[in-house]
Amino acid sequence: MSDTDRVRRIVHVDMDAFYASVEQRDDPALRGRPVAVGGDPNKRGVVAAASYEARTFGVRSAIPMARAVRLCPALVIVRPNFSTYRTVSQQVFEIFRRVTPRVEPLSLDEAYLDVTENTWGETLGTRVARRLKDEIRSTTGLTASAGVAPNKFLAKIASGWQKPDGLTVIPPERVEIFLQGLPVEALWGVGPVTARKLRARGIEKLVDVRAADPSMLRDTVGSTADWLRQLAHGIDDRPVVSEHDPKSSGSEHTFSEDLTDLCTIRREIQEMAADAASWLVRHERYARTVTIKVRYHDFTTVTRSHSEAPTRDVDVITDRAVMLIERTEAGQRPIRLLGVSVHNLGTEAVATPAEPQARLPFDDESRAG
Numbered sequence: 001m002s003d004t005d006r007v008r009r010i011v012h013v014d015m016d017a018f019y020a021s022v023e024q025r026d027d028p029a030l031r032g033r034p035v036a037v038g039g040d041p042n043k044r045g046v047v048a049a050a051s052y053e054a055r056t057f058g059v060r061s062a063i064p065m066a067r068a069v070r071l072c073p074a075l076v077i078v079r080p081n082f083s084t085y086r087t088v089s090q091q092v093f094e095i096f097r098r099v100t101p102r103v104e105p106l107s108l109d110e111a112y113l114d115v116t117e118n119t120w121g122e123t124l125g126t127r128v129a130r131r132l133k134d135e136i137r138s139t140t141g142l143t144a145s146a147g148v149a150p151n152k153f154l155a156k157i158a159s160g161w162q163k164p165d166g167l168t169v170i171p172p173e174r175v176e177i178f179l180q181g182l183p184v185e186a187l188w189g190v191g192p193v194t195a196r197k198l199r200a201r202g203i204e205k206l207v208d209v210r211a212a213d214p215s216m217l218r219d220t221v222g223s224t225a226d227w228l229r230q231l232a233h234g235i236d237d238r239p240v241v242s243e244h245d246p247k248s249s250g251s252e253h254t255f256s257e258d259l260t261d262l263c264t265i266r267r268e269i270q271e272m273a274a275d276a277a278s279w280l281v282r283h284e285r286y287a288r289t290v291t292i293k294v295r296y297h298d299f300t301t302v303t304r305s306h307s308e309a310p311t312r313d314v315d316v317i318t319d320r321a322v323m324l325i326e327r328t329e330a331g332q333r334p335i336r337l338l339g340v341s342v343h344n345l346g347t348e349a350v351a352t353p354a355e356p357q358a359r360l361p362f363d364d365e366s367r368a369g
Contacts, residue, residue: 008116014145015144016145016163018142037079039079049061057071091140147161149169183206184205189221249342254337260334274317286311287312290324292340294338296336299336
């Protein structure tokens with residue numbers, strides 16, 4: 001029987017309040033208290049993660065930390081420890097890959113697994129999900145929520161249904177009942193603004209999309225109309241993709257205080273460039289293009305790029321990044337954000353057929369908010 005002929009068993013696993021839960025696990029004094037992982041509320045810090053105790057006050061990830069403190073004056077703020085989070089994430093993904101090679105990571109703390117076939121020999125996705133949750137708890141001391149469904153769209157919705165420590169199963173015969181109860185926001189790509197537009201057209205529930213006039217739907221949501229209609233019928237044929245071929249990698253950082261000293265700016269750029277080079281080594285890739293991103297205090301954003309022979313040498317990449325920062329107004333205008341990324345990746349240190357050393361399309365000044 002082919003993959004397209006049989007019902008798939010897809011599990012979406014999402015760790016519960018991951019960063020905050022790790023901090024509460026490692027510091028008993030934080031348990032039961034409202035905790036936010038993130039930056040200083042007095043220095044433009046934002047919430048990276050919030051414990052469930054903090055969420056009862058309306059504290060959510062991505063909101064300014066200053067606002068989080070206003071919502072919850074008793075909030076305990078913890079600086080993030082990403083090395084610890086990555087270590088725990090590796091433990092979790094090792095569990096996943098012992099069960100099936102079909103693991104599609106979405107972030108450090110969530111992934112899709114196709115467990116239609118699995119090393120445990122389980123025929124029910126529900127049993128696999130329950131065992132995964134038990135393994136995660138016994139290995140890391142943390143809880144995860146899981147959703148089990150015939151496709152990725154439904155599995156992801158299901159995993160968030162009974163958080164924390166939840167397990168929601170949508171068997172094929174109950175898909176339609178499940179869909180009937182969902183609001184239009186449950187559709188991927190439908191955020192608050194789009195939801196308001198759809199509701200203004202009389203589309204309140206997910207299933208209302210099915211009966212919507214096609215031209216009206218396209219006017220409202222553009223080219224995603226057909227995709228949303230498929231999802232509204234519970235159709236999602238995308239496979240779990242275990243290996244993505246990365247197109248680029250990099251990092252950027254918003255500073256709590258604007259940078260004005262050129263030596264400090266160069267040092268930050270060097271560190272981010274070294275991280276990018278380290279990523280290339282770990283993933284056995286070479287990069288032709290190094291790009292830097294600079295956002296000034298007034299939110300004007302510029303990028304600068306340089307392409308040469310493929311490399312993953314840390315000195316070469318950091319030298320090119322520093323060279324690019326000299327082509328900006330660093331040291332003359334205050335800087336609130338810096339970023340370094342590598343592009344045009346390959347698996348060999350051999351140049352592809354000669355391309356113009358022209359700048360990439362984004363190698364110009366632009367406005368960004």
